[in-house]
Amino acid sequence: MKNYSLLAILLLFSSLLTAQQKEWTLEECVNYALENNIQVKQTMLDVELSEIEKRDALGNFIPNINAQASNAWNTGLTQNVTTGILQNQTTRNFSAGVSAGLTLFDGLRNFKQLQRAKLSRIASDYSLDKMKDDIALFVADSYLQVLFNKQNLAVLKSQNQVTQEQLGRTQELVDAGVLPEGDLLEIRATMADEKQRMILAENQIQISLINLAQLLGIRDYQNFNIVERDYDIFGNEILDNTVYGVxxxxxxERSEIKIAEANKDLAEMDVDLAKAAYLPTLNAFFNYNTRESGQARITGGVLDPDQPTRQIGVVQSSNEIVVAPNTIPTLGSPLPFMEQLYRNDGISYGFQLNVPILNGFATRNQVKRNEVNVKRAEFQLEQAELDLEANVYQAYTDANGAFEAYEAALVASEAQKRAFEYATERYDVGLTNAFDFSQAKIRYENTQIEALRAKYDYIFKLKVVELYFGIPVRDLKF
Incomplete structure (x- = not known):
């Protein structure tokens, strides 16, 4: 039984290790970043806050209902509420109530606040879309940079293999006395230089992998890696459109313009909200209150034997004194708690009208302030359109330029390949020295690397144009 348990644990550990060491495709990286990137998550919080703002606006249409209750003790010289006599005593009183209020009219501010909250939610959605587009481009750029670094290392290793073969042949020719020893030293120097370049290339791969992992929100840098495959060029037909069509x-389609338009609408709505303060507000209210006390209650009375009557007034015409029986109240226990609440309750209800007359020009100034914000939002919209035109024009021009650079790099690489093959043939028969051979090989390496760089640069810039053309980020083809 223990052996089976141990085997299960080993299988589980092996599966976890395999999962950690999975290689990521570009599509997986983009999709993962759209859900887990920190900047995307922060923008999602803005969307959540705008939804809360919308619920706040809806809550303004609901009556306000509040309940209160208190039970207090008072010790010291106070008036006896039963007899009206000041005396040192401890009293207990309980009170409770419920109040409700409803805004019937407030210059339509509730409706406008709800409309503003809806606009704010739309603007937050546009901001989230823009952030996702930006993150997708960042991830694609970082991914292609990793891929370029890996293929750059592959080129260096391939050329280093050629150098090793040449080193062996050169050693044989030097030993046979066909070539001078200086050629052997030149090949060894080239070998050492290539090893140094391969070490730097490996470091660049690790750095670019860490940068990509951070964009994705992954902290296991050691086990993070990407799929090593060549990416073809898709979507170049987008450049068949004119730049003005793009x-x-x-x-x-772009979120930058939609965000600026939404901000302008929000600024205009703020003006309407500020103007609503010029209008009166009408509120309805309802209150219910009751109370209970622990004080003794009067249950009856008896004549005071010492002073059976007391003066209550004087007849003005005759100066005759008016008297009444002077009774001493008889105190009893207070009524039951619930009975007191029932007897002592009361309600009040009605309407309250508030008419603004003068508030130190605060409302007027707020309206003017918001009108200035509308003009600022209009300028920002105009600037956003100008920036978008410049960015699209730049992206379109960059993509076309990158394509031409890629074609030129392919031609240069092919030419240097033939030159290197020719130099190799001449070196093998002793018609050229090791220095010239090394220079030909270095030029060939550089053109190969430049062709790779131009290719991935063109792919990235092409994707930028596609995004500007309205292609959703998840539909980009690589």
């Missing part, structure tokens, strides 16, 4: 589409 610009017009971007103005309709």
């Amino acid at each position: 610009i017009n589409t971007a103005k309709e």
Whole structure:
């Protein structure tokens, strides 16, 4: 039984290790970043806050209901509420009540506040879309940088293999006295330089992997890696459109313009909200109150034997004194708690009208202030359109330039390949020295690396144009 348990634990550990060491595709990286990137999560919190703001606006249409209760003791010289006599005593009194209020009219501020909250939610959604587009581009750029670094290392290793083969042949030719020893030293120097470049390339791979992992929110840098495969160029037909066609589409689809438009609508709604303060407000209210006391209650009375009557007034015409029986109240236990609450309750209800007359120009100034914000939002919208036009034009031009650079790099790489093959043939028969051979090989390596760089640069810039053209980030093809 123990052996089976141990085997299960080993299998589980092996599966976890395999899961940790999975290799990520570009599509997986983008999708994971859209859900787990810290900046995306922060923007999602803004969307959540806008939803709370919307619920606040809905709550303004609901009556306010509050309940209160208190039970207090008072010790010292106080008036006896039963006899009206000041005396040192400890009294206990209980009170409770319920109040409700409803705004019937407030210059339509409730409706406008709800509309503003809806606009705010829309603006937050646009901001989230823009953040996702930006993060997707950052991830794609970082991913392609890792891939370039890996393929750069592969080129260096491939060329280093050629150098090792040449080192062996050169050693044989030097030993046979066909080539001078200086050629052997030149090949060894080239070998050492290539090893140094491979070490730097490996470091660049690790650094670029860490940068990509941080964008994804992954902290297990040691086990993070990507799928090593070549990416073809898709979507270059997007450049068949004119730059102005891309610009017009971007103005309709891009979140930058939608955010600026939403901010302008919010500023205009703030003006309407401020103007509502010029209008009167009408509220309805309802209150219910009751009370109970621990004080003794009067249950009856008897004549005071020492002073059976007391003066209550004087007849003005005759100066005759008016008297009444002078009774001493008889005190009893207080009524039961619930009975007192029932007897002592009461309600009040009605309407309250508030008419603004003068408040130190505060409302007027707030309206003016919000009107200034509307103008600022209009300028920001205009600036956003100008920035978008410039960015699209730049992206479109960069993509076309990157394509031309990629084609030129391919031509240069092919030419240097032929030159290197020719230099190799000449070196093998002793018609050129090791220095010229090494220089030809270095030029060939550089053109290969430059072709890779131009390719991935073109792919990235092409994806930027596709995003501006309105293609959703999840539909980008790599």
